[in-house]
Amino acid sequence: TTKTLFITGASSGIGAATARAARLAGWNVGLFARSEDKLTALVEELGDRALALPGDVTSLDELNQAMANLRHTYGGVDAAFANAGMGLETAGTEHGDPDEWRRLIDVNIVGLLNTAKAAIPHLRARKGHMLMTGSAAGRVHIPGSVYGASKWFVHGYAGNLAEEMKEWGGRCTVIAPGMVNTAFFDEEKPDKLQPEDVADAVIFALEAKQRNTVREIFLMPSD
Numbered sequence: 001t002t003k004t005l006f007i008t009g010a011s012s013g014i015g016a017a018t019a020r021a022a023r024l025a026g027w028n029v030g031l032f033a034r035s036e037d038k039l040t041a042l043v044e045e046l047g048d049r050a051l052a053l054p055g056d057v058t059s060l061d062e063l064n065q066a067m068a069n070l071r072h073t074y075g076g077v078d079a080a081f082a083n084a085g086m087g088l089e090t091a092g093t094e095h096g097d098p099d100e101w102r103r104l105i106d107v108n109i110v111g112l113l114n115t116a117k118a119a120i121p122h123l124r125a126r127k128g129h130m131l132m133t134g135s136a137a138g139r140v141h142i143p144g145s146v147y148g149a150s151k152w153f154v155h156g157y158a159g160n161l162a163e164e165m166k167e168w169g170g171r172c173t174v175i176a177p178g179m180v181n182t183a184f185f186d187e188e189k190p191d192k193l194q195p196e197d198v199a200d201a202v203i204f205a206l207e208a209k210q211r212n213t214v215r216e217i218f219l220m221p222s223d
């Protein structure tokens with residue numbers, strides 16, 4: 001049977017590239033993000049094995065509804081990629097704005113927890129796989145220390161969630177890219193990763209044999 005992947009932040013960048021790569025690899029895909037118009041356009045491109053699921057990761061209710069809708073459409077959910085996230089050039093400490101810190105933490109941290117909480121009851125039924133986008137920025141603090149710390153959280157959480165999921169045969173993976181050419185940064189630079197390159201890493205982890213777990217992938221531009 002065809003497997004099904006749920007993706008947050010699917011309207012652009014790494015999430016959209018992963019949706020395309022997963023369809024090519026034969027997966028059904030559920031596309032979650034706030035921009036309904038972009039999700040609809042992507043479904044038109046990908047066909048009837050893709051489903052638009054508009055919503056905001058800061059809402060557990062919206063995620064629960066999306067997961068139920070995805071299971072209803074394709075019969076189950078095998079994997080979930082918690083990829084939605086925001087950057088903040090001004091997320092430093094001395095010059096940062098506490099209201100902006102809270103917004104960033106709500107999306108990058110609470111949004112991740114909400115996504116895992118909504119996905120796990122579905123994944124459990126299929127010994128499924130949770131993937132999330134961390135960052136090499138957790139080590140080097142780009143773009144801003146609060147952003148870097150929010151991505152460090154992803155890595156710390158994943159190691160612990162992996163233990164929870166092991167109890168029922170589930171797997172957990174963090175994809176940690178260096179800088180990627182997406183809407184995340186304003187300027188295009190040739191020395192960045194392409195979103196398709198990050199998508200390849202996601203597919204590698206997804207398609208690893210069930211007896212193996214890819215725990216973390218650090219993907220950096222070679223130069």
Ligand code: NJP
Binds near residue numbers: 010055111176177179
């Ligand atoms: O950026 P972008 P990326 N609820 O801006 C969605 C991490 N990362 O692909 O809601 C639901 O093209 C937003 O959709 P919309 C980064 O931290 C990046 O680069 O419609 N969705 C869009 O689809 C992030 O975790 C780099 O606006 C929400 C997506 O998130 C992940 O990669 C390096 C949302 C953002 O797509 C994907 O970012 C690195 C919400 N509240 C890690 N807020 C890099 N680009 O260099 C946002 O190490 N989204």
